Amino acid sequence: MLRSATHTPTVVTVEFDTGTQARFHAIWLRDNALDPETRSPGNGQRLITVGDIPTDIRIDAAEVVDGDLRVTFQPEDKSVTFPSDWLATHIYDHDQDADFGRTAPGITTWQRGIDAPVAHWAEVHATPAVKRNWLAAVAEYGFAKLTGGPTEPEALLKVADLFGYVRETNYGPYFEVRTEVNPTNLAYTGLGLQAHTDNPYRDPVPTLQILYCLENSAEGGESIVVDGFRAAEKLRDQNPDGFALLAGYPARFEYKGSDGVCLRSRRPMIELSPDGELVGIRFNNRSSAPFVDVPFDKMEAYYAAYRQLGEIIDDPAMGVSFKLEPGESFIVDNTRVLHARLGYSGAGSRWLQGCYADKDGLLSTLAAMQMATPEAAE
Structure with missing residues (x-):
């Protein structure tokens, strides 16, 4: 009043x-x-x-x-x-937060030790409050698991239906993650994968990724998620000049692993809004193209910051790991949370399906649910 x-x-x-x-x-x-x-x-x-x-x-x-x-x-x-x-x-008559590299209100950064947000398939589909809380966890932490789902192919599409739509790419509406002969992407091998964001060579990048487990009897293959925003915060605190270099100059990414496809982007590894808020991370060594937009006299310092960011991301203290069982899935904010995989053996089977979706659909669904029950947003 x-x-x-x-x-x-x-x-x-x-x-x-x-x-x-x-x-x-x-x-x-x-x-x-x-x-x-x-x-x-x-x-x-x-x-x-x-x-x-x-x-x-x-x-x-x-x-x-x-x-x-x-x-x-x-x-x-x-x-x-x-x-x-x-x-x-809608008050705007106040001191604006100008901290360089800050995170937005409502974002909680994390590292190893956090309990992975999780919900059960049946409850998310049956109970609006459970669904709302699951979506809210993705918005706040950048990832969440879903357990107890069906083990039929394309079940992951029903996960996307909870809040929005699948974003189709050159990989199709969804893609298979299983060992292949002569694969078009290293994800389709048993090799371990460094923590990375997906498809940094796209502009715009897919903002959400869903990975759904159908079979997993192979040894190894645990999934690991790393909060890229926490990694960026650590770099900012340890090496402010290096942070500014990774935020101030665009990296280049490229993918041309199949006929008729040549995807390229030119974006910084650490993306800030014009007023200095942290809005995105692109980190994927496999898809990096030569960096040609960094001045000659800053290139060595740029690489030193790039190496330091990689060391922070690779630190075991940064990652939350879990092994998906059949019927389990997880969703990550691909503009923020990096995901990795430990190597796995050829014995047994490991079959996941993955797809992309857009974060604006998830945030829209969440906001509409919170408006319908305002106490949930408090």
């Missing part, structure tokens, strides 16, 4: 009943007006452009009505009400 409101022609200052004060500009308030002429009542999309707002927009009156803010704009002579809880959610 609002306690008071004062204004100048260009700024409204409000005080909430908590004692918090906040200022809002006239142009910002007019652009974000919630009336049906400005926003579609059905979907909330804006019906005006910024060019439709008069250049001389000004506040003629601002008052508290039933705890909410009522503003009158000139020269339109237009009055709009802004709910106090909406204003509280």
Whole structure:
């Protein structure tokens, strides 16, 4: 609830009943007006452009009505009400967090010792609260397991159906992870694989990966996940200049392992938003192309930082390991969490299927579920 409101022609200052004060500009308030002429009542999309707002927009009156803010704009002579809880959610009048390489609110970084988030197949499909919590774990930690699923081929597609859609690639809607003769990708061998993010050569990169176990009687082959954001934090703390190099210059990635396919990208290994927030990791030595965008006098330092990041990622203290049993799967945020595999023997069988999906679908499903039950978001 609002306690008071004062204004100048260009700024409204409000005080909430908590004692918090906040200022809002006239142009910002007019652009974000919630009336049906400005926003579609059905979907909330804006019906005006910024060019439709008069250049001389000004506040003629601002008052508290039933705890909410009522503003009158000139020269339109237009009055709009802004709910106090909406204003509280959208305050921008505060010191912006400018820590270089920080993680976003709601992200928890981790290393070995964390209990892998896990849910049961039947419960996720039957109980909305369990599904919501499973999705929330993926959003917060970047990975989660699912147990007790069917052992039939293509069951992984039902995992993607829980929140969105499969992202089809040149590998098809899904791909097989089992030993092959003359494989097109090292994932299809029994070799161990260093922790990596998948498909860094794509732009945009697939943001989620699902791996689903159908058979696993081979010796070895444990899955390992590593929090790339925690690794980046460690590099930032140990070598700030090296962190800045990996974030400040693009690496290059390439894949051309099958006929008719030549995928290339040019993106930094550590990706930051313009205001310094950590938003992505691309790390895959197998798919790295020659780095040609780093200045000559910085190349050795760049490689030193690259090596250091790799050593952090390879540190056994960073990884959470588990062996998938038939009917079990795990999902990773491919923009953040690296996954690895220990080598396995030719005896027995190991058959996984994998597919990609998009994180925006998962976050959308989660947000809709949290809006339906607001207490779940607290």
